[in-house]
Amino acid sequence: MPQTTPITLATWRTPGVIATAFRTVPDFIPTKRIAAAPAAPSDLPEGPAADFAAFDVALAPDRHFDLPALLAATATDAFLVVQHGRIVHETYGNGLDAATPHILMSMSKAVTGLVASRLAEAGTLDLEAPVAALVPGIAETSWRGATLR
Incomplete structure (x- = not known):
């Protein structure tokens, strides 16, 4: 339509x-648009395909969904599973493919949190540092004194 x-x-x-x-x-x-890094991004390698045969979500006692049915019922546009740095499942719906631009919304928070935790684990990001050290423009706002944590 x-x-x-x-x-x-x-x-x-x-x-x-x-x-x-x-x-x-x-x-x-x-x-x-946020420009890509100067070096071309590397594709994630494919891994062994994940087995979702036993996948079952009960949204009500009489409504069970396997993975394809759940993705269809929730109008999921893209679904990606990465395990140990390898793509083990990738599905697109609603006319999208891997190259279709799409809004990230709350996904941005999950990715930012993941990257920040890995940087902190590596010792390159201090979670106790003030947010204003990275985003000086918020130093005089209600975020004054907030730490990255």
Whole structure:
């Protein structure tokens, strides 16, 4: 069904609009592409395929979902499982593929937390440092005194 409702800040998260909006954010929200690192990113290697045959989620006593049914029921656009640095499962839905731009939303928090914890573990990031040491513009806001932790 073609997109008929205009996508605006008021409509972008409404049914019938959200799927298109998640792929076209720069059309209605000012955004800036973040340049890739100077060296080309390396692809993650493929690993042995994960076995999801026993996967079962019960959302109600009489509603059980295997993985494909759960991804369809939740309108999941992309699902990736990485284990030990290797891709063991990758699925795209709703007309997307690996190259389709898509809004990250809360995924940004998970990735940032993961990267920060690995940097702290390696000793290159001090979680007790003030946030303003990395983001000076917030030094005089309500975040004054907050640490990275």
